[in-house]
Amino acid sequence: MHLNKSHLNNSRLSHSHIDSDRAPLDEQPRVRVPRQWRRLLETVGVVGSLFLGGLGTGYFWSARNAEAQALRQREDHLAEIARLRETFDTSLKALAVRVDQAAGTAANAALTAGEAASTAQTAAQTANQAAKSAAKEMKKP
Template sequence: MHSDSDSAPLEDLPRVRPPRQWRRLFETLCVIGSLFLGGFGSGYFWSTRNADAQLLRQRSDHLAEIERLQRAYGQRIDRAAGAVADAAVATTNAAMATTNAAEAVGEAADQVGTAAKTATSAAITAKAAAKATAAAPVPSSAGAVNSTIKRANERLQGGRP
């Protein structure tokens, strides 16, 4: 049998090999690719570990900052609550003082009203007493009145008749 024919069995066919340059190119690409993929893989592994550590660090920093802010604003709120409580007490005291003052004014008004009633009744009593004790006018004669008027007129005119 001829080994050059196409009808020969597959075991007898010559083996076709790629040229040496192509094989070297393929080997070089495999080495470079494995280096690249190895670097990529190790870089990925390193960056994920670093990112995990960074996240843990950031989380603890954020929790510390939140605690600090809560403490600071809690103190402010406590101070403000104290001031509000003091203002509430002062307002209550002012309201009580106003109520007491209003009651005192009401009592004074009642006393003034009572005094006014007493003064009115005293005035009525005094008027009645004055009427009762007043002397009745004495009737004078018409001649006496005329002579008094003449004398007054003479004085006004400077002694002329």
């Protein structure tokens, strides 16, 4: 098989003038990205996937932790409300006993005041009668 120079030149010329829009894929010129750029893209892809994977995992765990924290906080709030209600009930019962005692004391004081008023009225009547008697005796010559 003998190739002459003219055949090679014609072959090169014919390939350089191929309409790339209509040529089959295997006859189209192939453009390759330089090796440094390919390595850079691979590195960016690997580092980016690691970063995004870590970001997604962190978001998932923090969301899960936030839900657990919210549930714990809700339970703590309900327990605190129950504790405050119990303390309020205990205080209210203690105050109710004291209010009943104070009401009894006030009733006794009112009774005593009523008796004192009655005694004072009786004493006033007695003093009034004594004054009238004394006035009558002074009028007697």
